[in-house]
Amino acid sequence: MIFLSDFLRADVIDVGQRRVGSVRDLLVRMGDPYPVVVALALRSSRKLPDVIDWGAVRQGESNELALNVATTALKEYQATKDVIWLARDVLDKQIVDTDGRRVVRVNDLQLQVSAGNLLLVGVDVGARGLLRRLGAEGLGKRVSRLTGRNIPQRLISWDAVDPVHSDEESVKLRISHRKLAKMHPADIAEIVEQLGGRDRDAIFQSLDDEIAADTLEESSDEVQAQIIARLDDDRAADILEAMAPDEAADILGDLPEERRETIIAAMEAEEAEDVEELLSYEEDTAGGLMTTEFVAVPAGLTAEQTIDKLRELEPDAESIYYVYVVDDDEHLLGVLSLRDLIVAKPLTLITDFMIERVVAVPLDARPEDVAAVMAKYNFLAVPVVDDDDRMQGIVTIDDAMDTVMPAAVRRRARTL
Amino acid sequence: MKSPRQSAAGRARAAVDRAGRLRQPAPPRRLAGLWRFLAVLGPGIIVANAGNDAGGIFTYSNTGARYGTSLLWAFIPILICLVLTQEMVARLGTVTGKGLMDLIRERFGVRWTLFAAVVVIVANGGTTIAEFAGVAGGLGLLGVGRPIAVIGAAVLIGIVVLRGNRRVVERIFLALGLTFVSYIITALTVHPDWGAIGTAAVVPSLAHPGVSTGAFAVDLIALVGTSITPYMQLFLQSSIVDKGSRVQDLSLVRADVVTGSIFAVVVAAFIVITTAATLNPGGLAGIGVSSPQQAAQALEPLAGIHAEQLFALGLVGASLLAAAVLPLSTAFVVCEAFGAERSVQSSFADAPLFFTLFIGLLVVGAGVMLFPGVSIAGIAIGTQTLDGILLPVLLIFILVLANDKRLLGERRNGPVHNAIGIALAGTLILLTGVLVVATVFPGLAG
Numbered sequence: 001m002i003f004l005s006d007f008l009r010a011d012v013i014d015v016g017q018r019r020v021g022s023v024r025d026l027l028v029r030m031g032d033p034y035p036v037v038v039a040l041a042l043r044s045s046r047k048l049p050d051v052i053d054w055g056a057v058r059q060g061e062s063n064e065l066a067l068n069v070a071t072t073a074l075k076e077y078q079a080t081k082d083v084i085w086l087a088r089d090v091l092d093k094q095i096v097d098t099d100g101r102r103v104v105r106v107n108d109l110q111l112q113v114s115a116g117n118l119l120l121v122g123v124d125v126g127a128r129g130l131l132r133r134l135g136a137e138g139l140g141k142r143v144s145r146l147t148g149r150n151i152p153q154r155l156i157s158w159d160a161v162d163p164v165h166s167d168e169e170s171v172k173l174r175i176s177h178r179k180l181a182k183m184h185p186a187d188i189a190e191i192v193e194q195l196g197g198r199d200r201d202a203i204f205q206s207l208d209d210e211i212a213a214d215t216l217e218e219s220s221d222e223v224q225a226q227i228i229a230r231l232d233d234d235r236a237a238d239i240l241e242a243m244a245p246d247e248a249a250d251i252l253g254d255l256p257e258e259r260r261e262t263i264i265a266a267m268e269a270e271e272a273e274d275v276e277e278l279l280s281y282e283e284d285t286a287g288g289l290m291t292t293e294f295v296a297v298p299a300g301l302t303a304e305q306t307i308d309k310l311r312e313l314e315p316d317a318e319s320i321y322y323v324y325v326v327d328d329d330e331h332l333l334g335v336l337s338l339r340d341l342i343v344a345k346p347l348t349l350i351t352d353f354m355i356e357r358v359v360a361v362p363l364d365a366r367p368e369d370v371a372a373v374m375a376k377y378n379f380l381a382v383p384v385v386d387d388d389d390r391m392q393g394i395v396t397i398d399d400a401m402d403t404v405m406p407a408a409v410r411r412r413a414r415t416l
Numbered sequence: 417m418k419s420p421r422q423s424a425a426g427r428a429r430a431a432v433d434r435a436g437r438l439r440q441p442a443p444p445r446r447l448a449g450l451w452r453f454l455a456v457l458g459p460g461i462i463v464a465n466a467g468n469d470a471g472g473i474f475t476y477s478n479t480g481a482r483y484g485t486s487l488l489w490a491f492i493p494i495l496i497c498l499v500l501t502q503e504m505v506a507r508l509g510t511v512t513g514k515g516l517m518d519l520i521r522e523r524f525g526v527r528w529t530l531f532a533a534v535v536v537i538v539a540n541g542g543t544t545i546a547e548f549a550g551v552a553g554g555l556g557l558l559g560v561g562r563p564i565a566v567i568g569a570a571v572l573i574g575i576v577v578l579r580g581n582r583r584v585v586e587r588i589f590l591a592l593g594l595t596f597v598s599y600i601i602t603a604l605t606v607h608p609d610w611g612a613i614g615t616a617a618v619v620p621s622l623a624h625p626g627v628s629t630g631a632f633a634v635d636l637i638a639l640v641g642t643s644i645t646p647y648m649q650l651f652l653q654s655s656i657v658d659k660g661s662r663v664q665d666l667s668l669v670r671a672d673v674v675t676g677s678i679f680a681v682v683v684a685a686f687i688v689i690t691t692a693a694t695l696n697p698g699g700l701a702g703i704g705v706s707s708p709q710q711a712a713q714a715l716e717p718l719a720g721i722h723a724e725q726l727f728a729l730g731l732v733g734a735s736l737l738a739a740a741v742l743p744l745s746t747a748f749v750v751c752e753a754f755g756a757e758r759s760v761q762s763s764f765a766d767a768p769l770f771f772t773l774f775i776g777l778l779v780v781g782a783g784v785m786l787f788p789g790v791s792i793a794g795i796a797i798g799t800q801t802l803d804g805i806l807l808p809v810l811l812i813f814i815l816v817l818a819n820d821k822r823l824l825g826e827r828r829n830g831p832v833h834n835a836i837g838i839a840l841a842g843t844l845i846l847l848t849g850v851l852v853v854a855t856v857f858p859g860l861a862g
Contacts, residue, residue: 091525092521092522092525093522094518094755105755106755107526107755125755130526130754133526133527134526134527134530199514200513201513222658226658229661229662230513230662
């Protein structure tokens with residue numbers, strides 16, 4: 001197997017077998033499925049070009065590269081934007097392993113000759129790569145022979161990684177994280193948690209608002225605050241708009257007041273209003289826990305009309321299970337489950353089969369008690385009412401779960 | 417029209433009343449405000465506070481006892497260097513969003529990273545030993561035997577870090593550490609000669625009667641090494657990264673760093689002033705601090721017969737906090753640099769390097785104090801000298817990184833920054849040289 005570390009510092013010799021310098025870096029052109037080596041960065045004391053075309057190098061041993069043209073004929077390689085430096089931009093950096101769904105560090109890069117081209121085919125993320133870089137792979141082999149334990153070669157195919165690659169310029173280039181964007185938001189969230197600020201910025205810039213919002217919802221509180229802190233106001237507002245209002249309010253609640261206000265000011269009026277209302281409740285109460293996205297219908301409708309209304313509203317997964325029946329002043333009259341609605345004859349009035357004894361919680365109820373109510377009655381969501389029994393929102397099972405799960409389970413490891 | 421509501425069974429914990437509503441409003445959370453305040457305390461202030469740990473207390477006490485106020489002037493250059501070093505680190509963290517070890521790995525490759533990791537492990541290992549010396553010293557003053565104190569603390573830290581709610585515990589320790597502000601009050605109650613102190617603070621003096629040049633170099637390196645520790649830099653950059661500060665907030669980050677540094681150096685200077693006035697009232701006696709009892713005497717004018725308890729409380733709090741944070745953050749940054757699995761929630765098999773480092777540092781830290789006859793003050797001060805010797809290594813990495821155009825662009829170091837950074841590294845290397853020469857040839861310099 002050939003590795004980038006074999007090339008780095010290798011001697012470069014001219015057509016007359018004289019040493020002219022050494023290899024500083026290899027440059028590849030990003031391509032599908034594998035990037036192709038296109039140029040060589042040279043470290044030389046002579047007046048030679050810094051970067052030369054790979055075509056000027058005779059294929060051969062990796063510990064000594066022979067040029068096939070006279071040094072006087074060498075010209076500076078003109079790099080295009082899709083060319084990256086392997087040692088400078090990829091080696092030692094963090095990279096997303098999209099199959100393993102985690103962040104790994106590049107210890108070495110595996111190259112392979114194919115049809116006359118040198119291709120970048122894999123990433124070494126294991127201890128063998130580290131030992132090779134230290135020039136101690138032989139030592140490692142001897143140790144493993146002595147101990148009888150094999151030091152595993154951990155290679156990941158290049159087509160299963162997504163370079164994070166977060167230099168100032170490449171962030172501007174907006175490298176497309178296509179592979180990453182196809183992953184489940186919960187997996188993206190886990191990866192994002194393992195990355196540093198600028199790398200996170202790079203990933204968030206490449207995700208569309210919807211996926212960015214889903215990813216943010218799946219992240220821990222601390223990481224949410226960190227990510228939003230580094231986004232500019234408009235982009236933060238766009239992402240928060242795409243989130244459920246209660247989630248958005250939670251994130252905004254953790255921000256410093258000044259920043260919170262500028263972001264809310266950048267949001268669409270309707271979403272901003274929802275979020276501001278939710279922010280006015282204490283965090284550790286039903287009011288702070290609830291979302292204002294729920295389905296409420298007037299009493300006069302039939303089952304069929306109600307289902308039509310649901311189609312029109314397209315409620316989120318968490319809020320579709322219950323339809324609340326309210327009067328003109330939003331007083332809670334009854335509740336229908338999705339099941340009741342579907343099995344009812346289309347023309348039946350909903351007031352005929354709705355459950356009138358609705359269990360609700362007040363705005364200032366403690367989260368533990370809300371969760372206990374939901375557990376007792378097996379609810380997927382419970383309505384929240386104000387002192388006049390007017391419906392204000394619902395607490396959904398996922399948010400209630402968070403409050404009763406042991407804190408240690410939720411808390412992420414990274415708190416230095 | 418009011419709708420009839422379901423009434424709930426009274427035995428359920430979720431007591432719902434006849435209206436179907438919970439009648440247990442959330443209790444007012446008065447404490448929440450305090451926690452929230454502590455949560456937003458700037459990393460700069462927290463890190464500076466962490467600097468006043470066991471090693472710091474003993475080193476400053478020793479400086480005051482041995483040299484009176486004649487070394488006070490050193491705090492001005494120390495403050496300048498501390499602010500500039502922390503500012504570079506804070507800037508690196510804010511702009512790149514990456515930790516210091518991460519940047520070393522990405523900029524210098526595997527070999528240099530291994531070197532830096534060894535330096536960090538040795539320096540932080542030394543400091544961890546100092547923290548356990550602090551725990552042993554503090555609990556010793558409260559009448560707890562050394563083996564019980566040290567093993568108990570190691571087990572407690574292990575459990576808290578691997579199992580428990582660390583955030584709350586951290587804050588309790590931090591609050592205990594704040595009792596060292598009592599040095600400032602003590603200094604004001606003993607009415608020292610402020611005129612002489614003012615002069616000593618600005619007029620440099622290298623006089624060290626009764627102390628050999630080698631020992632003087634050791635004390636001076638320890639003084640710098642405990643005020644500007646390698647781990648403070650790692651810790652500061654990590655917390656800034658974790659906090660997600662933005663480039664736009666750089667001026668706030670700087671203000672935080674400057675405030676924290678000034679606070680730390682003022683507390684340090686007052687420890688020296690207090691110990692100089694109480695332990696060395698006759699001027700330059702040349703006798704340092706050799707035991708926690710002796711160091712605690714400095715607080716007698718304030719706390720009377722309770723001086724030892726007050727000192728012990730602060731010492732135990734500060735030491736336990738640092739003893740928990742040091743092994744954990746060291747294991748974390750080293751694993752991060754090598755791409756190894758790192759999480760207190762993983763199993764040993766998944767994250768062998770992480771747990772080996774964490775538990776290893778705890779065991780070494782606690783283990784040293786179990787050897788019979790080990791001097792608490794000696795260990796606490798000696799490890800600070802080690803920190804001072806190793807600081808230039810990290811400082812050079814920081815300087816190179818802070819000059820990297822690809823990393824920082826227009827925000828890289830200016831000439832003044834570089835000059836002071838190089839001067840600090842140079843001074844420490846020079847002092848280490850003096851120390852080596854004075855140790856090898858004791859007769860050379862009186």
